[in-house]
Amino acid sequence: MPTYSLRSTFATLPRTTRGRPIVIGVDPKGKNFLYTNGSSVIIREVANPSKCDIYTEHSVNVSVAQYSPSGFYIASGDNHGKIRIWDTVNPEHILAHEYxxxxxxxxxxxWSPDSKRIVVVGEGREKFGHVFLMESGSSVGEIMGHSKSINSCDYRSSRPFRIVTAGEDQNSTFLEGPPFKFSKMIRDHTNFVNCVRFSHNGEKFVTGGAEGKVFVYEGKSADKLGELGAPAHKGGVYALTFSPDDTQILTVSGEKMAKLWDANSYALITEFHFGKTTEDMQVGCAWIGEYILTISLSGYINYLDKNNPDRPTRILKGHNKPIMALTLGSDGKTLYTGCSGGHINYWDADSGLDDEIVGKGHSTQIQDLTVSGDNLISISMDDSIRFTSITSKQYGTSAIKLESQPRAVASHGNLTAVACINHVILLDGECVVLTQPLGFEGTAIAFSCDGGMLAVGGNDSKIHLYEVNNFTLTEMKTLDENGAIRDISYSPDGQYMTSCNAERRANLYSLPNYSHVHNSTHHTARVNSVSWSPDSTHFATGGVDGNIIVHNPKQWMSPLVIKGAHKMSQVNRVLWLNDNVVVSVGQDSNLKQWTIEH
Incomplete structure (x- = not known):
């Protein structure tokens, strides 16, 4: 019986929203940092970010997560106001409490410094914040004073304990306790107050606002001590933090800059400049030991270098929107992914190092990808097809507009075929040589191994088989299925063709007659993708149920099921890297590799 193991996870980036700060949680031991995307909490090692863990137990989108000072728990809060407190010790992350x-x-x-009390803030009906005991959920005070939602909060780490909050009513409140009660209203900002943070020793706290100002206050009394800059930034300040020794303050802003300040004299020490596009706005930050991190609106995680402020030491790239397309380069080790945001990335399958195809590319969702020689061929919901040089990793100067919206692409030699909503289109190189109307909506496409047949799947629950001859297509046969076709794959040895459809089935056909051999109903929902192993002994399918199923045509009734391969997410694409490794991408924006032991 075959078995499987998770070989690697190339993690999603943080999901960002323009005008909203991103909170990065920091492990008190200084080893890990965490952030959220969709219903997932992503935990990554700061020194080796390819090592990651993903928590997926929230049923709705998670908005923030923070470590307890003990390091034994993480509290994560979601869009519905629910908080889950779970352990960091066990791989299963056992739930301790839910409130x-x-x-x-x-x-x-x-968190309070003894990890016993938690303060949460955000949006609400009767209240915008709450302080409670971690073990029982019992209230230990009220957060009063705000008339609109609260954006940020922090808990003083030393006695006497204090809580400070920052809200969309342009005010900050200062609370004394426990039990915590309102002490002082701070009205220095003239726009949303986006972030508030105490120094590690509790002697000061700072607030950052959407008008670009940053104020410094005394930690016990909330007396104003000064202001950073005049103002600190020309754009809104979205996040700030103290250095581990409390001697410096880091601020990040929508003006596409981060700045380092002396925490005692308030003098500017260093400016970090990023790019000039909207995506280069800085919306989050953290200082973990020697590592200084910021998050761009693009989701990129920047490791700053104090000695070279214009060039980060490294930038973690990837996707933060659902990955819709996946293909393998002709070198057999470079993976290409395309997401719903229109970006295409390339990854080293071994190390996880990746970067983005640069230049003016697609403007919206990538529908499908394939590789032919040195060309990466991409189709998008912008109704175009692009040919990008794998060597240059730069988009070509022009896109070829298609007659109708493309859904799937396949290539064989110099020939490229595109299944569109109303047409099937053939290209010789980058030249359109045939635009053939369809009487159905094209949804999937594949060339036979010798290129002599083209299989086009449709929403009419049929696979239409065309003979390819001198840039003409002649329909030879149709195969009836019971649901809209989602994907088609030929085995490399030319013995089989496999399809998958919206009615949770995978169908196996024997060539050359295309006689139906088997159908699989092991998925519990629509099957999105099918792919054959290079040695033609197995094929894998991925579906809306989040599962990957590895089939052996000779042992049809006992497939290998990778249950919850992308938990709380659908699997959008599967692909064999080699005879023993399956790659999968999902709605959760993660790329995973699975080792299959036959």
Whole structure:
């Protein structure tokens, strides 16, 4: 019986929203940092970010997660106001407690230094914040004073304990306790207050606002001590943090800059400049030991270098939107992925190092990808096909507009075929040589191994088989299925063709007659993708149920099921890297590799 193991996970980036700060959680031991995307909490090692863990137990989108000072727990809050407290010790991340402190999105979480009390803030109906005991959920005070949702909060790490909050009503409140009660309203900002943070020793706290100002206050009394810059930034300040020794303050802004300040004299030490596009706005930051991290609106995670402020030491790239397309380069080790945001990335399958195809590319969702020689061929919902040089990793100067929206692409030699909503289109090189109307909506496409047949799947629950001859297509046969066709794959040895459809089935056909051999109903929902191993002994399918199933045509009734391969997410594409490794991408924006032991 075959078995499987998770070989690697190339993690999603943080999901960002323009005008909203991103909170990065930091492990008190200084080893890990965490952030959220969709219903997942992503935990990554700061020194080796390819090592990651993903928590997927929330049923809705998670908005923030923070480590307890003990390091034994993580509290994560979601868009419905629910908070889950789970352990960091066990691989299963056993749930310790679950509470519903707010009626709306939780925007920030802070722990007491003894890890016994938690403050959460965000959106709500009756209240915008709550302080409670971790073990029982019992209230230990009220957060009063705000008239609109609260964006940020922090808990003083030393006695006497204090809580400070920052809200969309342009105010910050200062609370004394426990039990915590309102002490002081701070009205220095003239726009949303996006972030508030205490120094590690509790002697100061700072607030950052959407008008670009940053104020410094005394930690016990909330007396104003000064201001950074005049103002600190020309754009809104989205996040700030103290250095581990509390001597410096890092601020990040929508003006596409991060700045380092002296925490005692308030003098500017260093400016970090990023790019000039909207995607280069800085919306989050963390300082973990020697590592200084910022998050761009693109989701990129920047490792800053104080000695070279214009060039980060490294940038973690990837996707933060659902990955819709996947293909393998002709070198057999470079993976190409395309997402719903229109970006295409390339990955080293061994190390996980990746970068983005540069230049002016597609403007919206990537539908499918294939590789032919040195060309990466991409189709998009912008109704275009692009040919990109794998060597240059740069988009070509022009896109070829198609007659109708493309859904799937396949290539054989110099010939490229595109299944569109109303047409099937053939290209010789980058030249369109045939645009043939269809009486159905094209949804999937594949060339036979010798290129003599083209299989086109449709929403009419049929596979249409065309003979390819001198840039003409002649329909030879149709295969009836019971659901809209989602994907088609030929085995490399030319013995089989496999399809998958919306009615949770995978069908196996024997060539050359295309006689039906088997159909599989092991998925519990629509099957999105099918792929054959290079040695033609197995094929893999991925579906809406989040599962991957590896089939052996000779042992049809006992496939290998990778249950929850992409938990709380559908598997959008599967692909064999080699005879023993399956690659999968999903709605969760993660890329995973699975070792299959036959």
């Amino acid at each position: 519903q402190p707010l009626g709306g999105c939780i925007k920030d979480i802070a």
